[in-house]
Amino acid sequence: MNFSLSDEQQMLADSARRFVQGGYQPEALWRQFAELGWLALPFDEDDGGLGAGLVETMVLLEELGRGGVTTPYLATVVLGGGILRRADAACRARYLPDLMAGDLQLALAVDEQERVFAPENTALQACEEGGGFVLNGRKTVVLNGDQADRILVLARTGGEPGDQRGLSLFLLDPGSPGVTLTPHRLVDGHRAARLQLDGVRLSADALIFEKDAAFEPVRQVLDEAILALGAEAVGALSVLLDDTVEYSKTRKQFGVPIGSFQVLQHRMADMFMALEQTRSLLLAATLKTLEGHDDARQAVHALKARIGGAGRHIAQEAVQLHGGMGMTDELAVGRYFKRITAMDGLFGGADQHLAAFARG
Amino acid sequence: MDLKVPEQERHFREEVRAFLNESLTPEILEAGRKTTSVFAPVKEVMAWQRLLHAKGWAAPHWPKEYGGTGWSVGQRAVFAEELVRAEAPPLIPMGLQMCGPCLIGFGTEEQKAHYLPRILSGEDIWCQGYSEPGAGSDLASLKTFAESDGDDYVINGTKIWTTYAHHANRMFLLVRTRRDGKPQAGITFLLLDMNTPGITVDPIVGLDEVPEQCQVFFDNVRVPKRNRVGEENDGWTVAKYLLTFERGGQDYAPALGVQLQRLKQIAARQTTAGGGSLREDPVWAHKVAACESEVLALSFTEKRIKSALSAGKDPGALSSMTKILGTELQQRVTELGIETLGSQALVWQPQALVPGGDEAPLGPEYALTAMASYLNARACSIYGGSNEVQRGIIAKAVLGL
Ligand SMILES: Cc1cc2nc3c(=O)[nH]c(=O)nc-3n(C[C@H](O)[C@H](O)[C@H](O)COP(=O)(O)OP(=O)(O)OC[C@H]3O[C@@H](n4cnc5c(N)ncnc54)[C@H](O)[C@@H]3O)c2cc1C
Numbered sequence: 205m206n207f208s209l210s211d212e213q214q215m216l217a218d219s220a221r222r223f224v225q226g227g228y229q230p231e232a233l234w235r236q237f238a239e240l241g242w243l244a245l246p247f248d249e250d251d252g253g254l255g256a257g258l259v260e261t262m263v264l265l266e267e268l269g270r271g272g273v274t275t276p277y278l279a280t281v282v283l284g285g286g287i288l289r290r291a292d293a294a295c296r297a298r299y300l301p302d303l304m305a306g307d308l309q310l311a312l313a314v315d316e317q318e319r320v321f322a323p324e325n326t327a328l329q330a331c332e333e334g335g336g337f338v339l340n341g342r343k344t345v346v347l348n349g350d351q352a353d354r355i356l357v358l359a360r361t362g363g364e365p366g367d368q369r370g371l372s373l374f375l376l377d378p379g380s381p382g383v384t385l386t387p388h389r390l391v392d393g394h395r396a397a398r399l400q401l402d403g404v405r406l407s408a409d410a411l412i413f414e415k416d417a418a419f420e421p422v423r424q425v426l427d428e429a430i431l432a433l434g435a436e437a438v439g440a441l442s443v444l445l446d447d448t449v450e451y452s453k454t455r456k457q458f459g460v461p462i463g464s465f466q467v468l469q470h471r472m473a474d475m476f477m478a479l480e481q482t483r484s485l486l487l488a489a490t491l492k493t494l495e496g497h498d499d500a501r502q503a504v505h506a507l508k509a510r511i512g513g514a515g516r517h518i519a520q521e522a523v524q525l526h527g528g529m530g531m532t533d534e535l536a537v538g539r540y541f542k543r544i545t546a547m548d549g550l551f552g553g554a555d556q557h558l559a560a561f562a563r564g
Numbered sequence: 565m566d567l568k569v570p571e572q573e574r575h576f577r578e579e580v581r582a583f584l585n586e587s588l589t590p591e592i593l594e595a596g597r598k599t600t601s602v603f604a605p606v607k608e609v610m611a612w613q614r615l616l617h618a619k620g621w622a623a624p625h626w627p628k629e630y631g632g633t634g635w636s637v638g639q640r641a642v643f644a645e646e647l648v649r650a651e652a653p654p655l656i657p658m659g660l661q662m663c664g665p666c667l668i669g670f671g672t673e674e675q676k677a678h679y680l681p682r683i684l685s686g687e688d689i690w691c692q693g694y695s696e697p698g699a700g701s702d703l704a705s706l707k708t709f710a711e712s713d714g715d716d717y718v719i720n721g722t723k724i725w726t727t728y729a730h731h732a733n734r735m736f737l738l739v740r741t742r743r744d745g746k747p748q749a750g751i752t753f754l755l756l757d758m759n760t761p762g763i764t765v766d767p768i769v770g771l772d773e774v775p776e777q778c779q780v781f782f783d784n785v786r787v788p789k790r791n792r793v794g795e796e797n798d799g800w801t802v803a804k805y806l807l808t809f810e811r812g813g814q815d816y817a818p819a820l821g822v823q824l825q826r827l828k829q830i831a832a833r834q835t836t837a838g839g840g841s842l843r844e845d846p847v848w849a850h851k852v853a854a855c856e857s858e859v860l861a862l863s864f865t866e867k868r869i870k871s872a873l874s875a876g877k878d879p880g881a882l883s884s885m886t887k888i889l890g891t892e893l894q895q896r897v898t899e900l901g902i903e904t905l906g907s908q909a910l911v912w913q914p915q916a917l918v919p920g921g922d923e924a925p926l927g928p929e930y931a932l933t934a935m936a937s938y939l940n941a942r943a944c945s946i947y948g949g950s951n952e953v954q955r956g957i958i959a960k961a962v963l964g965l
Contacts (some may be wrong), residue, residue, distance in 0.1 A: 365837075389912045528946060
């Protein structure tokens with residue numbers, strides 16, 4: 205067992221930290237990500253990628269989380285790229301080079317209105333017709349959906365909502381007839397869109413995996429997305445803790461720093477422990493998934509539940525201990541608070557993942 | 565001891581309902597539905613206050629001689645419940661809940677005669693100038709200074725977190741009038757006109773992107789001495805009296821109960837992967853039940869305090885207890901709100917929350933307010949004396965520690 209980073213991994217962490225602290229330009233960010241090789245990180249060397257693993261993604265995302273960088277990395281590289289990485293050779297050859305060069309944005313559309321998040325809860329219909337498919341229905345909160353050059357749409361080709369079988373994944377050009385995208389913001393400043401499909405015709409080669417068999421690969425990709433989110437959460441939470449501790453040392457009331465009040469000291473000690481436990485679950489889930497342990501998915505559920513629970517605990521305390529200042533849009537605390545809040549809302553909330561953990 | 569509802573109260577509920585049905589306009593109701601804070605949209609809520617005032621119901625808790633209704637504790641609870649159920653926007657508290665009671669307690673006859681009717685009618689909108697950048701929890705350390713100059717005070721300094729200062733035409737504030745001695749002993753309570761020369765108001769944008777609070781700067785602002793409430797250097801007595809009202813005067817339980825019912829309706833519309841509704845999900849149901857039983861307890865705690873008040877007893881530190889319990893339950897209910905909606909709660913459309921605005925909600929309207937309410941509710945454990953400070957008061961004043 206070894207929890208230290210390799211030299212390469214440490215270099216990645218250092219360069220990511222330097223990048224984040226160095227005052228990057230938001231408009232040029234994606235191009236720079238490509239130049240730094242970060243967009244190629246998880247892809248096989250045979251596909252032109254760097255062949256790095258989950259640890260490298262974790263290292264990078266923790267730094268992006270610490271820097272509070274708003275990027276389409278999760279949507280394009282982790283979700284979209286995660287799907288394409290598992291697609292056939294022709295599909296990989298066609299799309300991955302553009303993705304790695306920074307010329308292709310992606311989105312994965314799973315969520316539906318008034319349906320609790322779960323890929324098997326998909327109701328959107330894809331009917332076979334004339335050798336192709338016709339899609340009808342609506343997807344909501346499609347991360348990066350407004351900027352994506354291609355959207356991967358999870359649809360039902362068989363069975364009922366709730367069935368794991370009968371799910372198929374389609375690669376959609378958002379410019380196709382019958383597609384209506386309504387862009388919107390998320391509370392944390394990320395971008396998303398509502399996707400309405402009215403009689404959208406797709407040819408059979410829009411199908412990414414075998415028909416009816418998309419559930420398992422989509423679930424694997426969502427697990428990887430939760431790991432990435434967990435890494436980003438750890439980065440963001442450590443800022444919330446550090447900023448709060450720092451603030452409590454400088455803010456004076458009753459003639460003394462508020463950090464000298466024992467109640468507040470205990471609260472910050474609890475925040476610290478919650479952060480360390482989150483970091484431990486991040487490592488557990490990442491390494492178990494990487495090494496293919498039987499209980500890897502359990503650890504992923506535990507991690508996601510913890511992002512929600514500990515995330516909320518730490519973020520709420522950070523705001524509370526900042527007093528009125530914590531309620532403003534001016535401090536970093538507010539921004540990180542909203543990002544952490546959003547994380548619980550993505551890919552199923554804490555209760556849902558704990559329930560899945562309990563089912564084993 | 566009994567819980568019998570007097571016949572008269574049952575009629576009263578019908579009377580209130582009938583009045584609300586006929587008087588709440590679509591504009592006021594829209595503002596009510598879109599209120600995600602203690603502080604409702606100004607234009608609509610002031611319109612609502614005028615309608616209530618015309619009926620004589622703007623300040624049920626005031627003594628009858630000053631425009632109160634003379635209702636029983638039970639009737640006031642019924643009224644509060646029906647207001648929430650009808651989704652009426654809550655009236656702005658600074659005049660009706662804070663300044664008014666304070667003037668009734670400490671104002672001169674002239675001040676009462678001038679200001680109280682204007683508070684009731686909504687002609688004046690008040691803001692509360694207590695906190696300063698260096699004086700939050702430690703309010704007594706405030707520095708804004710009022711120099712005596714003939715019949716006037718001349719004020720210099722700054723106030724912060726002043727809610728609705730950009731909408732208000734009046735401010736009640738605490739200033740320092742003496743530099744030596746115990747900090748509490750050199751504070752004076754004043755009333756001022758926001759249009760007096762030398763006042764600058766800078767709005768502060770909150771987590772929910774709404775400029776609700778402000779920083780207010782005073783540069784040689786002249787206030788006539790007749791606008792002083794209480795004696796010079798005795799403002800702390802007035803301020804403390806007012807804080808008790810701010811904390812304990814308010815009932816949290818009625819609104820919480822209605823919000824939980826609404827949450828159940830929303831959960832009933834969310835389909836889980838198991839095919840049932842989220843409302844039937846045992847984990848969800850358990851969490852809501854935990855909240856509901858706390859709200860039931862709180863409703864009785866609040867009733868106990870109200871009946872002690874009406875029997876002329878001082879609820880004292882008990883108002884700290886309802887402030888803590890009420891605000892923390894409020895926060896939990898808003899948490900449940902965003903949990904219930906999952907990713908739908910993340911959709912952020914602040915423009916769609918503006919009453920009469922032209923941006924339509926992307927999802928169902930009930931999903932629109934959940935996140936803004938969650939963000940805004942983080943403040944309620946901070947303002948009105950933070951919950952840490954309230955716990956300190958209970959430890960000292962009740963437990964004698
Ligand atoms: C939304 C909102 C509206 C407001 N509206 C108004 C208004 O209209 N008018 C007005 O005058 N003010 C208003 N306030 C200000 C409010 O009263 C102050 O924010 C509050 O008193 C806390 O002061 P502070 O923000 O300076 O925090 P601080 O006093 O700096 O406190 C920071 C943290 O330290 C904790 N702390 C401080 N002292 C102690 C202690 N002795 N023991 C343990 N913990 C302690 C606090 O609980 C808090 O968690 C508003 C605030 C908010 C957030």
